[in-house]
Amino acid sequence: MRLILLPLFDIYFVAVLGSGGLETFGEWLTVIAVLAYIPVSVVLLWHIIRKPGHFVWRRMLAMMGDYGAMTIAMAVGGMVMLPVYATLLWVTVGNGMRYGSRYLLVATCMALASIAIATGVNVEWRNEPYVVLTLVLTTLIVPAYIDGLQRALRGALNEAQEASLAKSNFLAQASHDLRQPIHAISLFTACLRDAGLGREERQMVENIDRSLQSVAGLFRSLLDIATLDSGKVEPKLAPIRVGEVIADVVRQYSEMAQWADVELRAVPCSLVVRTDAALLSTMLQNIVSNALKYAPDAPVLIGCRRRGNTVAIEVHDCGPGIPSEHLDQVFNEFYQVRERGDRDVEGVGLGLSIVRRVGALMGLDVRLFSVSGRGTSVVISGLERCNETVAAVAPAPTRTPSAVSGLHVLLVEDDEDVLLATATLLQKWGCIVQAETGIPEVAADWDVMITDYDLGGKRTGADCIASVRKLAGRMIPAIIVTGHDETRVLKDLGDDSVPILAKPVRPAELRSVLTTEVVTQHR
Known part of the structure; x- marks a missing residue:
């Protein structure tokens, strides 16, 4: 804006002051001062582009340059430079709107100082005390009114942000809590599918599963929105x-x-x-x-x-x-x-x-x-x-229940319904399951552990994996099942090699991970 306004000011100064031939030193000084401020503005713009952000010294330098140029114009030009006051008021309000109440106060003091200097130097202004009084009152009243509006706006914005945060927290918590029963129902449904049902009953189970997947998709969307709103x-x-x-x-x-x-x-x-x-x-x-x-x-x-x-x-x-x-x-x-x-x-x-x-x-x-x-x-x-080489992923082995048959699985889940459903499904696949509602204290010959993320008592799946591996004395393959955002869990876990499955987990997905991530390592 400086680079646009400064040439316009120069045109105005030359047109108005130059009509008399720019006879006085002050008139020449005004035009030279505004012209000299153009390269300063270019340097300021270059520095802002190169190093954007909050630099107090840069803002103060720009404000002093703005008010200095306008003060010289009003002090030297007399009443014909009175329109410059409109820009002075605009700059004052603009600094407050952009940078806050403190800068508005500083800008208002600079504006009053500009008016005082211009009045002290300019005889025409001193001869019009009511005009000067009007300028002073306007310089005080308008920024004060703007500051009041800004404070009210900030209050409303804070309330809106708090409401948005509360909405996001509610969505995240509701999505997480509702995933638990949906997850359990999905697993029980998978058990039913393998229970030797008739054709009609199997079709009913398929319809239930289809409806569950629709609900699961909705919860995933709600959790995604809540996670994006959190800014994490x-x-x-x-x-x-x-x-x-x-x-x-x-x-x-x-x-x-x-x-x-x-x-x-x-x-x-x-x-x-x-x-x-x-x-x-x-x-x-x-x-x-x-x-x-x-x-x-x-x-x-x-x-x-x-x-x-x-x-x-x-x-x-x-x-x-x-x-x-x-x-x-x-x-x-x-x-x-x-x-x-x-x-x-x-x-x-x-x-x-x-x-x-x-x-x-x-x-x-x-x-x-x-x-x-x-x-x-x-x-x-x-x-x-990019030209970097990425190894191709090997095709997953066939997802058959027999591929995990005989595995010794440590299952840790604090929700008893989910624990029962998961254990039942694993047993139908032929796994030998040790089901626990908390981190076990006695080691056993486990092939793999499947753990929930939230285990109660300020313990998480990451704590469970660390404790079990320490207890067993080896790096037991692990899988985390969670209703939380995967990024949050991965950050806490600090291990990219541990698969993270989002609730509600499809049985085929769980079986696939057991086969590809665990059985391969075990063998």
């Missing part, structure tokens, strides 16, 4: 094969795709990008989940495109599309596209909001394109390509 999510960038992340998402949603009668396909991709694999997976999960819900009975395709030194991931569906009037709002929290007569769709409208917010954390751009009657495309662009 920090991307951990590392080279990954983007094709493997996509393939993993396709595997996770293959069953849901079958329920929706959707052909879910991914174009193979060998590109390596630098990103956070877990956060990228979260984005894709929400996009694919939306496609399966809003575009059933139609194919969904996931693929990648090279864009210079970056990679874009695209998800296309052939569903009914989104009407144009909704496109500007679909990324808002809790917004759902609803038309008269539409069928009910599960969820609360958080998926795309999570996608946009997670993308912003990683510096990715998320765009949505849709044509009514032809389908919708979501594009995640800005993934940085």
